[in-house]
Amino acid sequence: MTTEINGTLRRTALFDAHLALGARVVPFAGFEMPVQYTSILKEHDAVRKRAGLFDLSHMAQFSLTGADVGAWAETLTTNKVANMKPGQARYNVFTNEHGGAHDDVIFYRLDDNRWLLVVNAGNADKMWAHVSANRSGDVQLKNLHGDYALIAIQGPRSVEWLQPYAEAELALIKYYACTETRVKGTREPIVIARTGYTGEDGFELFLPSDEATGVWDLLLAENRERGLEPCGLGARDVLRLEAGMALYGHELTEEITPLQAGLSWAIKLDKPAFTGKDALLAQRDAGDYPRIVGLVMEGRVPARAGYPVLAGGVRVGEIRSGSFGPTVQRNIATALLDASAAAEGTRLEVEVRGTRHPAVVTPQQFYKRPKG
Amino acid sequence: MANGVPAGLLYSKEHEWVKMDGDVATVGITDYAQASLGDIVYVELPRVGAGLTQFGSIGVVESVKAVSDIFTPVGGEVVGINDGLENDPASVNRDPYGAGWFYKVKLGDVGQTNDLLSPEQYEQLIAES
Numbered sequence: 001m002t003t004e005i006n007g008t009l010r011r012t013a014l015f016d017a018h019l020a021l022g023a024r025v026v027p028f029a030g031f032e033m034p035v036q037y038t039s040i041l042k043e044h045d046a047v048r049k050r051a052g053l054f055d056l057s058h059m060a061q062f063s064l065t066g067a068d069v070g071a072w073a074e075t076l077t078t079n080k081v082a083n084m085k086p087g088q089a090r091y092n093v094f095t096n097e098h099g100g101a102h103d104d105v106i107f108y109r110l111d112d113n114r115w116l117l118v119v120n121a122g123n124a125d126k127m128w129a130h131v132s133a134n135r136s137g138d139v140q141l142k143n144l145h146g147d148y149a150l151i152a153i154q155g156p157r158s159v160e161w162l163q164p165y166a167e168a169e170l171a172l173i174k175y176y177a178c179t180e181t182r183v184k185g186t187r188e189p190i191v192i193a194r195t196g197y198t199g200e201d202g203f204e205l206f207l208p209s210d211e212a213t214g215v216w217d218l219l220l221a222e223n224r225e226r227g228l229e230p231c232g233l234g235a236r237d238v239l240r241l242e243a244g245m246a247l248y249g250h251e252l253t254e255e256i257t258p259l260q261a262g263l264s265w266a267i268k269l270d271k272p273a274f275t276g277k278d279a280l281l282a283q284r285d286a287g288d289y290p291r292i293v294g295l296v297m298e299g300r301v302p303a304r305a306g307y308p309v310l311a312g313g314v315r316v317g318e319i320r321s322g323s324f325g326p327t328v329q330r331n332i333a334t335a336l337l338d339a340s341a342a343a344e345g346t347r348l349e350v351e352v353r354g355t356r357h358p359a360v361v362t363p364q365q366f367y368k369r370p371k372g
Numbered sequence: 373m374a375n376g377v378p379a380g381l382l383y384s385k386e387h388e389w390v391k392m393d394g395d396v397a398t399v400g401i402t403d404y405a406q407a408s409l410g411d412i413v414y415v416e417l418p419r420v421g422a423g424l425t426q427f428g429s430i431g432v433v434e435s436v437k438a439v440s441d442i443f444t445p446v447g448g449e450v451v452g453i454n455d456g457l458e459n460d461p462a463s464v465n466r467d468p469y470g471a472g473w474f475y476k477v478k479l480g481d482v483g484q485t486n487d488l489l490s491p492e493q494y495e496q497l498i499a500e501s
Contacts, residue, residue: 040436041411234437302414302434324413324436
């Protein structure tokens, strides 16, 4: 289960494997997680050019079963759930009454009555309370947090390097699809999904915690010398920022709505009703809401979360995420900006330790992988 | 050079090194510091002519994900900065005691070096941390 005991940090099933690989481990969302093994830049490069292996077991997995899961879930979320077919995965946002986000999540439909819901580690307790309190109809919930591990392999070589260990034909699994299949080292078939948070091709493996080390070691044993790198949360954050993917707590919060975060593709306002729908409709119709954009710094100074953004000396927003972007070789950021300052190409200034540095508004996505 | 701590330099508890040449000190961060910080992408240095107070915060060094203060191990007037860091901040990772140096300070009071650590003392410090 998910609660921290007396504030002590939890460890994933792969903790010893991380230490053996020389990881630097830091507290993250109540867990001791690897932030890097060798170098964020090296790990980032591996994912863009070859593949990287991630332990994401801190993220919470909820099992949802019953005939009413789809219809029930879509009353709490912006995207559709009920029309998902078995074998589909779909991004979604749980919203509050004001249209703000409780969490952004992925639903995986395993068959007619069984689903997997993956929520952010930092929201695990909040989300378990939320779905439990709102449960209705033929819906059974089980919290797998801690009992199930999550290993991701991400990068252009993912199919090639995972296939020898998986029974299913991985190339046939479409992007945002999932299947249950046997993997070497697991007792039962496990869920494999073609999803990720890096902007690259790749897979996520959902497996019992006691089988995680075996599979992790197996994948690294033969593939590491080919260039598969264990990757920490540092590289993951840079990869997702380049790929224009929202990070809860930064681009999406209880106050920042998915509409503001640029996620209108995941908001289905034609659904009859869902929590926060009226607020999102009103925000959309008003149109002048602050929104998340991309920013590129023109100089060498990185922008960081919380730095003020100015237009003509007047504050128009703030940085929400910022990092050096190795693929684009520039300092990139997201910012929450007043609508008047948010048009692509707008020239702004970011205040860094009291000095203003020029920046320009860009699309949120800084990197798009080449079509393979 | 035992454990990567060069002899002939002085050190601070904040993981800077100091190389004295007369009353001018060259300052950088140690190998231990660069390894802890990770890939360095930006170094903000004081301007030439600036007056620094010993152990004051005088700039920042930024890795891909984090911003860290630089606490100057010596006070005095800045008489030179490493311009090469602008285009090649990663030289701090590659060569922290050489090409990755930060700035030079003309010391007002050479006695302040008494507050710094010897290589042996610094080695002890990082062994314990």
